[in-house]
Amino acid sequence: MAPHPFQTLGVEETRIAREVILSSHPDAVVDFREIYLQEPEKALMKQYLDLEHASTPGQSPASKRPPRLAKCQYDIIGSDKIPEYHESVVDIESKKRVKHEVIGKEFHASLTLWEFQILLEACKKSEMFQKAMAEFKFPDGFELVVEPWPYGGLDLQSENRRYFQGLCFAQDTRNGNADSNFYAYPLPIIPILDAHKKEIVRIDRLATGGKGDSLTGQTHSEKVLDHCQSGEYVPELVDLRKDLKPIDITQPEGPSFKVTDESLVEWQKWRFRLSFNPREGAVLHDVHYDGRSIMYRLSFSEMTVPYGDPRPPFHRKQAFDFGDGGAGNCANNLSLGCDCLGVIKYFDGVVIDSDGQPREHPNVICLHEQDNGIGWKHTNWRTGRAVVTRNRELVVQFIITLANYEYVFAYIFRQNGDLTVEVRATGIVSVVNIDPGKTSEYGNVVSGGVLAQNHQHLFCIRADPAIDGHNNTVVYEESHSMPIDKDTNPQGNFYQIRKTPVTHSAGLDAAPQHNRVFKITNPNKKNPLSGNPVAYKFMPPPTQKLLAARGSIQSNRALFTDHHVWITKYQEGELYAAGRFTLQSQNEKGGVTDMVKRNDSVEDEDIVVWNVFGLTHNPRVEDWPVMPIDIFHVNFRPADFFDRNPAIDVPSNKNNSSVLVEKDCCSSDQKL
Amino acid sequence: MAPHPFQTLGVEETRIAREVILSSHPDAVVDFREIYLQEPEKALMKQYLDLEHASTPGQSPASKRPPRLAKCQYDIIGSDKIPEYHESVVDIESKKRVKHEVIGKEFHASLTLWEFQILLEACKKSEMFQKAMAEFKFPDGFELVVEPWPYGGLDLQSENRRYFQGLCFAQDTRNGNADSNFYAYPLPIIPILDAHKKEIVRIDRLATGGKGDSLTGQTHSEKVLDHCQSGEYVPELVDLRKDLKPIDITQPEGPSFKVTDESLVEWQKWRFRLSFNPREGAVLHDVHYDGRSIMYRLSFSEMTVPYGDPRPPFHRKQAFDFGDGGAGNCANNLSLGCDCLGVIKYFDGVVIDSDGQPREHPNVICLHEQDNGIGWKHTNWRTGRAVVTRNRELVVQFIITLANYEYVFAYIFRQNGDLTVEVRATGIVSVVNIDPGKTSEYGNVVSGGVLAQNHQHLFCIRADPAIDGHNNTVVYEESHSMPIDKDTNPQGNFYQIRKTPVTHSAGLDAAPQHNRVFKITNPNKKNPLSGNPVAYKFMPPPTQKLLAARGSIQSNRALFTDHHVWITKYQEGELYAAGRFTLQSQNEKGGVTDMVKRNDSVEDEDIVVWNVFGLTHNPRVEDWPVMPIDIFHVNFRPADFFDRNPAIDVPSNKNNSSVLVEKDCCSSDQKL
Structure with a gap:
């Protein structure tokens, strides 16, 4: 049976899509990023779903089935080694590419986890980085850990290369535990990877000062970890509480789904x-x-x-966790x-x-x-x-x-x-190193030497x-006080509900002081009891909302945060x-x-x-x-979508597995 | 062993308090309202608790134990049958009354459930009420139900008698179920009880109109229930869903408390x-x-x-569920x-x-x-x-x-x-009757003839x-955007945390747009890591907040709603x-x-x-x-009260009672 049009693209379908892409670029090196379902056009799906809902349960309609499509994201690596980012759509059944787009250099593809590996390898090979690291004296038994991060919004409009940054920490290996918490030992240094060159091209140095210190001053000593302390969370490194008894949740008749x-x-x-x-x-x-x-x-x-720390390069510390990776x-x-x-x-x-x-x-x-x-x-x-x-x-x-x-x-x-x-x-x-004894207005010291920004x-x-159908209208409703009025509100207890339909696309805000509620209504269908349009x-x-100043890079990249x-x-x-493209973006585009x-x-x-x-x-x-x-x-x-509380038909059966507490956990007289 | 000073007053202690009150008023009729623990003065309790916390667990300190006191609330019924409301405090051990207060007539004692019985009996006896009820034609098998309510805030400053009101409904007795939902059949009439006379002294008549109708017009027909419909919720009167499987929650090793x-x-x-x-x-x-x-x-x-319905007498519909009853x-x-x-x-x-x-x-x-x-x-x-x-x-x-x-x-x-x-x-x-086919701006029609206000x-x-001790300071903290500034905020991502200690007693509001958080701090104790005062x-x-107009009775009685x-x-x-006294209050006093x-x-x-x-x-x-x-x-x-996440020592044991869903509830291929 053909998969349902909304079903996640399967392993076999993905393989087909891969082959179509490879055969579409016969002479190129293709580095794949993602292959996943290109969901059907809504116009087609509406027809399909109408049939599906009208048909016998379990019997999907064969007619009107939209084509099964795969979205393929990949780099084509040219002779200059600079990848060109492509997005294609492949029809799985016909094994044909039905859409192909070369993405402009002003946009960056989402990162892949294997790009992170490039950063780690580049750090190992980088003399610049090794030299910078040598400025620190680690306590015995501590080893470097590099944590790859997206680079964030570029502060220079002039260049738009593909960068990644590595946040650096040290791990205490003396306990022999690979999960010892290295975040407790942050290092004030960030290597920058040029992803195309696969090289560390710059080392950013972090200020470690506190209140009153400059935004850029290097105030740390070479023993930058000596005032840090362990912050373990894996159970074998924590003195666990011992008085927690289990709660078992069972469904002897199976689930209801x-x-x-x-x-x-x-x-x-x-x-x-x-x-x-x-x-x-x-x-x-x-x-x-x-x-x-x-x-x-x-x-x-x-x-x-x-992040709200103004010291460079933390203005670039801004993740878009869905778009970036x-x-x-x-x-x-x-x-x-x-x-x-x-x-x-x-x-x-x-x-x-x-x-x-x-x-x-x-x-x-x-x-x-x-x-x-x-x-x-x-x-x-x-x-x-x-x-x-x-x-x-x-x-x-x-x-x-x-x-x-x-x-x-x-x-x-x-x-x-x-x-x-x-x-x-x-x-x-996320934490950074702070000098001993200092505090900061950019975050809180949560552990020795550790500033949580x-x-x-x-x-x-x-x-x-x-x-109840695709054509809907949003109406926002507010409740407002009304002045005392001898005809309409003689005792001042009346309050008015005001309804405002949203007629044109708009950004709007929460207004709890007016009890503002957004109703997604179907204006074409009324509740038979209340006469109001059915709604959720x-x-x-x-x-x-976003605190970064208007016009800042953080704000420009995240204009969607301007309204609730x-x-x-x-x-x-x-x-x-x-x-579509948030990685290293300068501005929100197409949001x-x-x-x-x-x-x-x-x-x-x-x-x-x-x-x-x-x-x-x-x-x-x-x-x-x-x-x-x-x-x-x-x-x-x-x-007013339903005609009563839809849960009124839920059985009120007593659950027989519940028990009274036994006497021995409590004093003999259980009365207050 | 003597009960702990905070322990709820027991049956025997209550009996002693009762006897002390009765013997304090040897020649009077005493109608009791409440007897409960008068909690010890804090000054005494602080001393006691200091000792308790310093002593061996389970060994309460005998010295410094504050006296065990009972607060007794009762009416003394005089020869004019008008009760006088008293509050006394009784020392249980010495069996002595240690405080006695006669409450002024401007205040009303909280209601007791037996006062509600008086209303029901008065309705039965009242010719005025019977006559008013005769104006309605009930469907066959329907019977009157009177629901006692507090009277609400008096709209006349001139008199301050003790009133109760009865909301009237009809119950469909044809299904023989005593729990058939009578609220589905509201009647537009309210008998008013003078609690001292124990008589119905007035009948309030309710408007049943809708949009455009006057606040006081009597527009209903005598068949005022004919357009109402049943609204059952007891399981034997509802067609229950049948596909809900039990979830059993067990604690085989007992509770952790x-x-x-x-x-x-x-x-x-x-x-x-x-x-x-x-x-x-x-x-x-x-x-x-x-x-x-x-x-x-x-x-x-x-x-x-x-309630926001301006039609009389609904301006009086305002419960204070803790103070009233x-x-x-x-x-x-x-x-x-x-x-x-x-x-x-x-x-x-x-x-x-x-x-x-x-x-x-x-x-x-x-x-x-x-x-x-x-x-x-x-x-x-x-x-x-x-x-x-x-x-x-x-x-x-x-x-x-x-x-x-x-x-x-x-x-x-x-x-x-x-x-x-x-x-x-x-x-x-809470619902009232509305004429057939009408809707209202004072509520929503949720069932035939039923307006939910x-x-x-x-x-x-x-x-x-x-x-960490009794002396605390509230500090409210807000987060604020800061303009771009080349020295302090070059890239505009910095935001400032502003802290404002509350120095004098005050009413303050929520301010989510500034992320306003209230910290209850102990200014005398600092967190060793962050340096901040310990706080919750x-x-x-x-x-x-309250929507009733300033100066209205609803607002005057509930000034506590002026701030968050x-x-x-x-x-x-x-x-x-x-x-202390909210029942029938005109103004908030001592709030x-x-x-x-x-x-x-x-x-x-x-x-x-x-x-x-x-x-x-x-x-x-x-x-x-x-x-x-x-x-x-x-x-x-x-x-910053603790020195780490206090739950970091919670064991991360796997719960062994959880199971994978069985195949037969799902299709054979469980992959998406």
């Missing part, structure tokens, strides 16, 4: 397709509840992590009983090596159910009868590691119709809604809030700000809703050595 | 005392982590629920396997009847552990080694039912030092911090954000706004921090018939 047709997930009236790609990670498609359409596509689109590429291989509890279904992805050969990327998504406390409850105080249901959730989760840092991304489905996007930030905060995490999710709503988290909410008209291929400039009508149209939220992270000592999760939620909730 | 000395809870380095009282419900005392003090007391102080009084008797899963420890409270006789109020608090996903994670991408810990939580929970509505209140402790206050709002939204829920929690921080949820954060100097007995007016120094002083947050609830159709939970969190987090 069903996965069929490889990508189709059905659970508690929800039905959606799941795919995985190297840039966005897990993506939801064609999300329905009880046979009614809610989203055509939901994804994490982009994030940026700018790909969240999917950085996905963890998840593990049973650690990353999730209960009955777990894992999904694999596919990655390629630089020769284009595909292999499986196992367990990149996990799917499981969880109990999240009470779902709804009411007690009739006359009869004493309490009806209480649990809040069961289905979680689609993936986790990425970006050098020191991790993000746990999840889509959470609830029986009550809520669809929540969750981000948990954890991992090791102030930074922000700004995420953007992309929701392509289909609220969300309240954008009113988190701080963007409404754009759907246009094929517009998936990325900061544009939401450009999309909005079209000033499209977005009333009763096929629209896309973008939400930007985040965290200004001024580190605490408690964020060291691995920070406890910080959690963020964006909750899409039905608003 | 320990409860000793009746009120002392110890869990994962946390240690605190737990008590329960009729007004605030569950209260935390003397909260420590790893032997260090964090809070002296933490409680839910007050909440108000004002007592959250503790309305606490549910919690049930194993429904309200919580896992190994549960319940605590009982004590309530009295109107004759002062005490009895146990079973299972009013539950204590349990839960797993909340990943706690922290890091993968070393060089070695591939992932260390991942779970986010274990300890939950202290109580649930209250207020007529139609419920709140789930919880204190959540985490191994990482976080202490979170959680509120879940659920239950049945727009309203707000505004909560106030009271934190009496003791960050919180970011107040930037939720909408209040800082006051500790003063004995100041527990209630809206003041936080009055406390702040003292303009006390709050720098390096014993301070109290109040946080107001809430929800503007413009109902959705999906909130009917029982609304899915809305969740609110206030998270107190350590900020």
Whole structure:
């Protein structure tokens, strides 16, 4: 059977695409970057999905099936050794290239992990780097670790070569543990790689001063690690607490979800397709509840992590973790009983090596159910009868590691119709060396010699809604105080709900002081009870926007952070809030700000809703050595979409595995 | 052994207090309202706790024990039958009344549930009410239900009698189910009780119109229920979903917590005392982590629920659920396997009847552990080694039912030092009748004939911090963009953290656009790593404040809603954000706004921090018939309080009860 049009490109399909590309460039050296599904055009998919939803469950319609396409990203290495970046689209069935684009030199392809290897090898070979390192006296048993990073936004407009930088640390090898935390020993030096030359071309030297010191002064001693201290987190190097008893989560009758047709997930009236790609990670498609359409596509689109330390070269410390390297590429291989509890279904992805050969990327998504406390409850105080249901959730989760840092991304489905996007930030905060006894206004000293720099995490999710159909209108609703008025508000308790439809593509902000709620409505369908258009709503988290000054490189590259909410008209291929190319970008090109400039009508149209939220992270000592999760939620909730609480039919059965605490853990008299 | 000074007053102690009161008023009729623990003066408790913490675990110090006191609230019924409200304090050991206060007529005692019975009986006896009811033609098999409510803020300054109002509904008895949802059939009539006369003295008639109709017009027909429809939620009246499989949560080795000395809870380095009282419900005392003090007391102080419908008498529809009737009084008797899963420890409270006789109020608090996903994670991408810990939580929970509505209140402790206050709002939204086919700007039509009125829920929690001691200072910190400057900010990426200590008692607001964080610091103790004062921080949820117009009765009664954060100097007995007496209040008296007016120094002083947050609830159709939970969190987090992530020592053991999904639930090929 042919794969579903939304299904992640398989190993065999990837291999076909690779061969088509190789045969399209018979005389060239091809360095592959990515091969993944080029999703079908929406116009074609709408026809296909209409047929699919009208057909017998499990029977995909053979007619109207859009062509199965692979997006191929690769460098063609010319005789001058300077790679030229190409993007092609291959039709898998016909084995033909159907689109070919040579990307201009003003853009940089996303990095690949094997480019990082080039940096490590170049450091080893670089005399310049070895000489610079020799200026430091390491304590006995310490060894250098180089951590490759994207170069960040160029501060010189004049040149646009492809660079990478290496953050340097030292690892204490005396404990013989390969996972001893080297981030606790930062070195004030950064080698710069010219990726085309494969050479270290410059050494950046970092200031290590504190308050009152200059931005560029070299104040450190040669024994730059002597005031650092260990910051271990692997269990064998930590004195663990011993009084934690296990919580076992079991599902003796199995899970309530069903996965069929490889990508189709059905659970508690929800039905959606799941795919995985190297840039966005897990993506939801064609999300329905009880046979009614809610989203055509939901994804994490982009994030940026700018640092607030003004000392050069930290103005370049700004990651775009989706555009620069790909969240999917950085996905963890998840593990049973650690990353999730209960009955777990894992999904694999596919990655390629630089020769284009595909292999499986196992367990990149996990799917499981969880109990999240009470779902709804009411007690009739006359009869004493309490009806209480649990809040069961289905979680689609993936986790990425970006050098020191991790993000746990999840889509959470609830029986009550809520669809929540969750981000948990954890991992090791990015640190630099600071001289003994100093403190800094650019960050917080979290360990001896270790300054955790102030930074922000700004995420953007992309929701392509289909609220009972593709033509939707966003209306934002506010609640406003009204003056006392003898006719309309005699006692001053009235407040007014004001509704404003968004007519043209726009960037808008959260306004919690007005209880501003964004409703994605279908203006063509009314709720039979309330008479309002059916809708899903969300309240954008009113988190701080980008702090970098307007006109700065950090700001120019991340214009998508200018507003909490963007409404754009759907246009094929517009998936990325900061544009297709973020690596080493100078300006956001083709991002939401450009999309909005079209000033499209977005009333009763096929629209896309973008939400930007985040965290200004001024580190605490408690964020060291691995920070406890910080959690963020964006909750899409039905608003007059259904004709009652969709979870009212959830059984209120008592769970018989719960028990009273045994006496011996508590004093004999258990009364307060 | 004598009970711990914070321990909830026991049945026997309550009985002694009752007898002392009765013998203090030998010739009077005494109607009791409440008897509960009068907590010891802080000055005495500080001495006691110092000794306790210095003594052998489990050995409470006998010396310095403050006297055990009972607060007694009661009416003395005079010969004119008009009750006079008294509050006395009784020393349990000496069996003496040590304080006695007669409360002025300008204040009303909190209501008791037996006052509600008076309303119901008065309705039965009232000819006026019977006559008014005869104007309606019920469908066959429908019967009247009267729901007692507090009267709300008086709109006439001239009189201050004690009133209650009855919201009227009809119940469909044809299904023979006593829990059939009568709220689906609202009647546009409200009988008013004079509580002293025990008579219905007035009938309020409700407008049932919609947009464009007058505020007072009587537009309904006599068949006022004919366009209503059933809204059942009890499982036997609902067509339940059948595909939900159980999730079992077990703790084969028992829980990780320990409860000793009746009120002392110890869990994962946390240690605190737990008590329960009729007004605030569950209260935390003397909260420590790893032997260090964090809070002296933490409680839910007050909440108000004002309605935004300007039609009389809905301007009086405004509950103060803690001050009016007592959250503790309305606490549910919690049930194993429904309200919580896992190994549960319940605590009982004590309530009295109107004759002062005490009895146990079973299972009013539950204590349990839960797993909340990943706690922290890091993968070393060089070695591939992932260390991942779970986010274990300890939950202290109580649930209250207020007529139609419920709140789930919880204190959540985490191994990482976080202490979170959680509120879940659920239950049945308050509704009134609306004429067929009409809609309203005062609410949303959620079922035939049923208008769910727009309203707000505004909560106030009271934190009496003791960050490594009682003398603390609140500093609020903001992050600000800085202009590009060649010396200090050459590339524009620097942002400045601004710290402002709160020097005098004040009301302050959330400012998420500046990432405003409130740090409760101990200015006398510095973190050895960062050099900053040790602190716990919180970011107040930037939720909408009260919408009722300034100067309105709703606003005058709830001035505590004017700011998100209040800082006051500790003063004995100041527990209630809206003041001691809220029932039928005209103005907030003795609430936080009055406390702040003292303009006390709050720098390096014993301070109290109040946080107001809430929800503007413009109902959705999906909130009917029982609304899915809305969740609110206030998270107190350590900020340079510890010298590392306190959860870094949590074991990262794999849970062996987790399993892979079985093939038969999924298609044979499990790859995406």
